[in-house]
Amino acid sequence: MMGGTAGVSGRRDVDESLLDDPAALAERDPGGMLRFTASAGAQVRESAALTAETNLTALADDGRPRAVVIAGIGTAGRTGDVLATVAGPRCPVPVIPHRSAGVPGWVGAADVVIAVSASGRSPEALGAAEAAHRRGARLVAVGAPDSQLQAVAERARAPFIPVPRRAPARASLWALTVPVLLAARTLGLVKVNEADLAETAARLDADADRCRSTAESFVNPAKSLALGLAGSIPIVWGSSPLATVAARRFGDTLSANARYPVVSGALGEAGRGRVGLLDGVFGGLAEGMRDIFADQEETEVEGTRLRLVLLRDGGLNPEDDADEPLAVEERRADAVQTLAERRGVRCDVVTAEGGSALERLASLVAVPDFAAVYLALAHGLDPMAVPAITEMKELANQ
Ligand SMILES: O=P(O)(O)OC[C@H]1O[C@](O)(CO)[C@@H](O)[C@@H]1O
Incomplete structure (x- = not known):
């Protein structure tokens, strides 16, 4: 061609x-891109419910982390930008979106890594999840159920928040963002509450x-x-x-x-x-x-x-x-x-x-x-x- x-x-x-x-x-x-785009409000509600069903206590147990790294590429990577702005400039913990495979060299046991991938198979998210596990950092993974990312999270005994797959990933911005925000809320880094989520979903519907x-x-x-x-x-x-x-x-x-x-x-x-x-x-x-x-x-x-x-x-x-x-x-x-x-x-x-x-x-x-x-x-x-x-x-x- x-x-x-x-x-x-x-x-x-x-x-x-x-x-x-x-x-x-x-x-x-x-492929129904308009339909997927119209599902944004439903994505917020569904992801809030799926996160509520996930046991995140392991994340909170060790208290406030030194830093939070959100690892993923494309739309998954954008969720890190959303978290960084919602956490705001006075957030006591650095919130760092990371878009290449693996994690920054300084990441260690004091840090939290949130690995995000709609398909559950991007090398960037998988590499970060594996590196986080190796270095003893707290890990939480967000992505497609029954994916490679879920397998890595299970091996690491880390919480995994399943997000049903919508193709393409860019149609899943809200489905991926909400678990990331709620994981950060568990760590005490953002104040997003149930009313905020409900009002956001209602606005997206309107x-x-x-x-x-x-x-x-x-x-x-x-x-x-x-x-x-x-x-x-x-x-x-x-x-x-x-x-x-x-x-x-x-x-x-x-x-x-x-x-x-x-x-x-x-x-x-x-x-x-x-x-x-x-x-x-x-x-x-x-x-x-x-x-x-x-x-x-x-x-x-x-x-x-x-x-x-x-x-x-x-x-x-x-x-x-x-x-x-x-x-x-x-x-x-x-x-x-x-x-x-x-x-x-x-x-x-x-x-x-x-x-x-x-x-x-x-x-x-x-x-x-x-x-x-x-x-x-x-x-x-x-x-x-x-x-x-x-x-x-x-x-x-x-
Ligand atoms: O969220 P995933 O499945 O890791 O994909 C990451 C990015 O890769 C792409 O699928 C392109 O390969 C983008 O559409 C997407 O945002």
Whole structure:
């Protein structure tokens, strides 16, 4: 197979009408990615119940650890980022996401390793679980039942929290995240309570309803976000550490489902560097050309342009720990919107809602998760197929 024909088929331009045709959407989504995305709230409830059935006392017995390492790759790795932000900057114990096989050299008996893998077989999670056992660290494993990861946990006599498998792993973000948070709660590192979980699940359900395939583009926030992004290079910035996790997650799903290149990260850091993209050939320069041609017959100027998606975390809970005062984050978010406006770069804003950090995160992840699927479908791409990843694994012999 040659470039262009290898991998999935699709169309370069989006078919807008397809998004308002639920039957056509279902046909182009044979694996049911929309259905999996809509199960986020159910995943929270199911994983909370499965964690409650797991005996985690071995984890708590030795008291507060020196450090917690969350080991896994891809979506499993993102759960470590979620834990680090929910634990917050004043967490007395370092919370360290780790994305390569094994564990950092300093990990020992005083530490806890949480190994996460949706399939239960990633070399990164398996290597970490085995290394944790060898070094005498406390281990808890999260992943598919009856998997290699479960076998390693059993050999190590470590708790294993089963998460029923959904293919692909990126559709399991909430199912994997909740056990990680609850394991950390057992260690006294986060304050997530049952009401937070219930409210988070309810918000994910409500957003899934707003984003359902039968809701038309003009009332469906995910479809309109997808159409706004069509043909652009998305820049996704988060106003706070929590919103930055959501921004990175949107980068993951836009790349994996819709195959869009994305710049994503923290607005605080971007403001000291990458904000310069707004002045570049895909930003202000391209928009300037559009203005020149707008006076002439030609209204449509060819060329790819940036589209800014700003995820704003209103920080509604005053008890939340924060690195920076909310006012600083808010001023920065206002500033980048002004910058984009001055350069003619279109900007979509998603604002967090909800009381707890977890619910606010859910409110920033839910609509973008659907938008990435709709963008794939509008291009005629099967959001679930990942031929390049499979080919990469074959070629790299992994
Ligand atoms: O959660 P798992 O099964 O360990 O997979 C890790 C990552 O590997 C992939 O399956 C790609 O191989 C991603 O989709 C996933 O997030």
